[in-house]
Amino acid sequence: MSVPENSSEAATPVSAILLVFGAGLLFSFLDTGAKYLVLSGMAAPFVSWMRFAVHVALVLILFRGWNNPAMFRVQSLPRQILRGLFLFGSTIFNFAALKSLQLAETMSIYFFAPMVITALAGPLLGEWAGWRRWMAIIAGFAGVLVITRPGVGSFELGHVYALCSTLSYCSYVIMTRHMAASETAESLIFYSALAPVVMMSPVVPYTISAPAEPFHWAILISLGFFGGFGHWLLIKAYRQATTTALAPYPYLQMVWMIGLGYLVFGQLPDGWTLGGAAIIVASGLYIVHREHRLRLASRTAPNTEDAELAKKL
Numbered sequence: 001m002s003v004p005e006n007s008s009e010a011a012t013p014v015s016a017i018l019l020v021f022g023a024g025l026l027f028s029f030l031d032t033g034a035k036y037l038v039l040s041g042m043a044a045p046f047v048s049w050m051r052f053a054v055h056v057a058l059v060l061i062l063f064r065g066w067n068n069p070a071m072f073r074v075q076s077l078p079r080q081i082l083r084g085l086f087l088f089g090s091t092i093f094n095f096a097a098l099k100s101l102q103l104a105e106t107m108s109i110y111f112f113a114p115m116v117i118t119a120l121a122g123p124l125l126g127e128w129a130g131w132r133r134w135m136a137i138i139a140g141f142a143g144v145l146v147i148t149r150p151g152v153g154s155f156e157l158g159h160v161y162a163l164c165s166t167l168s169y170c171s172y173v174i175m176t177r178h179m180a181a182s183e184t185a186e187s188l189i190f191y192s193a194l195a196p197v198v199m200m201s202p203v204v205p206y207t208i209s210a211p212a213e214p215f216h217w218a219i220l221i222s223l224g225f226f227g228g229f230g231h232w233l234l235i236k237a238y239r240q241a242t243t244t245a246l247a248p249y250p251y252l253q254m255v256w257m258i259g260l261g262y263l264v265f266g267q268l269p270d271g272w273t274l275g276g277a278a279i280i281v282a283s284g285l286y287i288v289h290r291e292h293r294l295r296l297a298s299r300t301a302p303n304t305e306d307a308e309l310a311k312k313l
Contacts, residue, residue, distance in 0.1 A: 012241045012246065013240045013241055015240060016237045016238075016240035016241040016246060017237075017241075017246070017249055019233045019234070019236050019237035019240070020233075020234065020237050020246050020249040020250060021249065021252065022230075022233050023230045023231070023233040023234045023237065023250075024230075024249075024250055024252060024253035024256060025253075025256050026226045026227075026229055026230035026233065027226065027227070027230045027253060028103070028253055028256035028257050028260055029222075029226045029260070030051070030223055030226035030227050030230065031094070031098060031103055031106070031107070031257065032103060032260045032261075032264055033219045033220075033222060033223050033226065034047055034051070034094075034095045034098055034223060035095075035098035035099070035103065035264075035265070036219060036264065037211075037216065037219055037220060038095055038096070038098060038099045039099060040216060041209065042209045042211065042216075042220075043207040043208075043209045044092055044095040044096045044099070045092055045200065045203065045204075045207040046204060046207045046208050046209055047095055047220065047223070048088060048091045048092040048095055048196070048200075049196070049197065049200050049201075049204050049207075050220050050221070050223065050224065051091060051223040051224050051227055052088065052091070052193045052194075052196045052197045052224070052227075053197050053224065054221055054223065054224020054225060054228070055193040055224045055227050055228045056190070056193045056194050056197055057224070058224060058225060058228035058229070059071075059189055059190050059193060059228060060190075062228070062232060063186055063189070063190070065190070068186060070184045070186045070187065071184070071186040071187055071189075071190045072187065072190070073184055073187055074183060074187050074191065075179075075182045075183055076179070076182070076183075079175065079178075079179055080179075080183070080187065080188075080191040080192075080195060081191070081195045081199065082175065083172055083175040083176065083179065083188075083191070083192060083195070084191055084192045084193070084194065084195025084196050084199075085195055085196060085199060086168050086169070086171040086172035086175065087168070087169070087172045087192050087193075087196065088195070088196030088199075088200065089164070089165070089168035090165045090166075090168035090169035090172060091165075091196075093161045093162070093164040093165035093168060094106060094110070094161070094162070094165040096158075096161040097158045097159070097161035097162040097165060098158075099158065100156060100157065100158035101156075101158040101159070101162060102261050102265075102267045102269055102273070103257040103258070103260060103261040103265075103267070104254065104257050104258050104261055104267075104269040104273055104274075104277070105147060105158075105159075105162070105269065105273050106158075106162045106165070107253060107254055107257045107277075108143075108147050108254070108269075108273055108276055108277035108280060109144060109147060109148075109159070109162040109163060109165075109166055110162070110165065110166055110169070111251065111254075111277065111280045111281055111284055112140050112141070112143070112144050112166055112280050112284075113166050113169050113170050113173070114284045114287055114288070115136065115137040115140035115141070115280075115283060115284060115287060116137075116166065116167065116170040117170050117173050117174060118133055118137060118287055119134075119137050120170060120171075120174055121174065121177075124174055124178075125174065125177060125178065130290075132286075132290055133286075133287050133290055133291075136283040136284075136286045136287050136290070137283070137287075139279060139282070139283040140279065140280050140283035140284065142279060143275075143276040143277070143278075143279030143280035143283065144163075144276065144280065145276075146272055146275055146276030146279060147159075147272060147273050147276035147277070149272060172192075176188065185235075189231065189235075193228075248285055248288065251281050251284070251285070254277060254281070
């Protein structure tokens with residue numbers, strides 16, 4: 001029996017969709033700028049550190065940190081730091097991957113993250129996936145193999161960096177889910193940027209590579225604005241619509257990445273990358289659809305046993 005959908009749940013405000021589009025465009029500018037800088041010879045750790053340093057300043061201004069104690073209030077500082085380091089790991093590995101991979105390649109592998117999160121949510125959060133979602137996870141992994149093609153000469157260090165970036169991001173999301181109930185939203189945003197800035201500051205003098213041209217300085221500083229405003233747009237979007245309702249739209253970031261990759265670097269993804277990306281996106285969208293159906297089924301299930309049974313299917 002199909003479960004009727006609530007009309008209010010099905011209606012997604014156009015403004016929320018546009019905010020997600022805007023965030024995806026800013027994140028695409030972020031990756032494009034980072035790739036441009038690392039290709040020009042700047043060290044990925046320094047570029048990553050600057051991205052978060054500007055982000056911290058921007059968050060303090062946007063959330064009026066001088067008059068917002070909720071930003072600094074934490075229940076567990078060690079977990080806040082660890083979560084921030086996972087986000088930093090995702091960023092620095094991504095910037096390192098961009099040195100040798102196309103924008104579309106790194107983004108395609110990054111889209112595998114929802115499937116990894118679904119797999120890790122079972123042992124780490126007790127949110128076990130059913131066999132249908134596991135089939136989608138396996139299909140998504142097959143898409144990654146299509147892109148990287150290990151053993152046929154196309155697999156390189158950049159793919160390793162991209163996979164490490166995805167795993168770091170998944171750990172960041174898992175910790176965010178775990179901490180969301182006890183930590184304020186302001187503190188989660190602030191410390192995710194502050195932790196890498198503080199922890200990596202002793203290393204910065206050994207990796208600093210000052211831009212040689214004013215144009216490079218402008219790009220370097222803009223990375224923090226692209227990242228900070230991108231997250232701010234997502235926050236505003238998720239205040240207007242549910243995560244499930246907006247889940248399909250970030251996949252359109254692939255369009256921006258392909259376009260910028262061609263305009264800035266003269267690169268177009270090959271058929272293997274596009275095919276693997278299509279498999280990953282289809283698998284991710286199925287997981288989103290399945291989790292949405294399970295939420296509706298759980299609300300209409302007559303008892304707890306039926307709700308638990310639905311999750312296993």
